[in-house]
Amino acid sequence: GQNIDQPTEMTATEGAIVQINCTYQTSGFNGLFWYQQHAGEAPTFLSYNVLDGLEEKGRFSSFLSRSKGYSYLLLKELQMKDSASYLCAAPHGSGNTGKLIFGQGTTLQVKP
Amino acid sequence: KAGVTQTPRYLIKTRGQQVTLSCSPISGHRSVSWYQQTPGQGLQFLFEYFSETQRNKGNFPGRFSGRQFSNSRSEMNVSTLELGDSALYLCASSSGLAGVREQFFGPGTRLTVL
Numbered sequence: 001g002q003n004i005d006q007p008t009e010m011t012a013t014e015g016a017i018v019q020i021n022c023t024y025q026t027s028g029f030n031g032l033f034w035y036q037q038h039a040g041e042a043p044t045f046l047s048y049n050v051l052d053g054l055e056e057k058g059r060f061s062s063f064l065s066r067s068k069g070y071s072y073l074l075l076k077e078l079q080m081k082d083s084a085s086y087l088c089a090a091p092h093g094s095g096n097t098g099k100l101i102f103g104q105g106t107t108l109q110v111k112p
Numbered sequence: 113k114a115g116v117t118q119t120p121r122y123l124i125k126t127r128g129q130q131v132t133l134s135c136s137p138i139s140g141h142r143s144v145s146w147y148q149q150t151p152g153q154g155l156q157f158l159f160e161y162f163s164e165t166q167r168n169k170g171n172f173p174g175r176f177s178g179r180q181f182s183n184s185r186s187e188m189n190v191s192t193l194e195l196g197d198s199a200l201y202l203c204a205s206s207s208g209l210a211g212v213r214e215q216f217f218g219p220g221t222r223l224t225v226l
Binding site for chain 1: 208
């Protein structure tokens with residue numbers, strides 16, 4: 001089976017750095033997604049990691065360790081608009097698949 | 113390029129009724145996946161359609177069904193509605209071709225069952 005765990009809530013200060021962790025157990029590995037979801041809106045794609053290491057994209061970076069079943073999303077220079085839910089997701093199975101298994105999401109609150 | 117569209121955006125139904133939701137994927141995308149999002153369960157996969165065929169299925173009862181048309185538009189139907197079916201229903205489109213692809217989500221349909 002597959003299981004994805006991430007913290008439920010986090011709070012950080014504007015301008016700071018925050019790291020949101022995600023641990024996963026999957027039957028077969030096909031990469032890991034991070035999505036951002038503002039309240040009342042659709043999830044939007046942030047990153048996709050399939051190889052170990054850090055991938056940087058502006059203020060957001062995502063890290064993956066396949067041997068440890070671990071990923072994190074790093075947000076730098078936090079802004080108030082970064083207050084949102086951050087979802088970690090893994091494709092189910094191998095090959096062509098549109099089935100993503102999501103974690104419960106981490107609600108990040110950025111305070112002034 | 114137009115994004116994923118879903119209709120209707122909001123829906124109120126009573127127990128026992130049935131409902132049909134519609135999703136139009138991004139032009140050229142052939143895969144449509146449906147998810148249910150609730151505060152308690154998070155985002156849960158319902159099913160995926162690719163080229164008019166169901167390619168993947170989640171663990172939902174048979175009351176939940178779907179289909180896809182030749183233009184890739186998809187519908188999902190929920191029959192005999194229950195209070196617990198109240199949720200945000202999201203569809204996501206992707207190319208569906210070889211390898212895993214990023215999914216683009218629509219704005220969702222908020223279903224309330226009274």
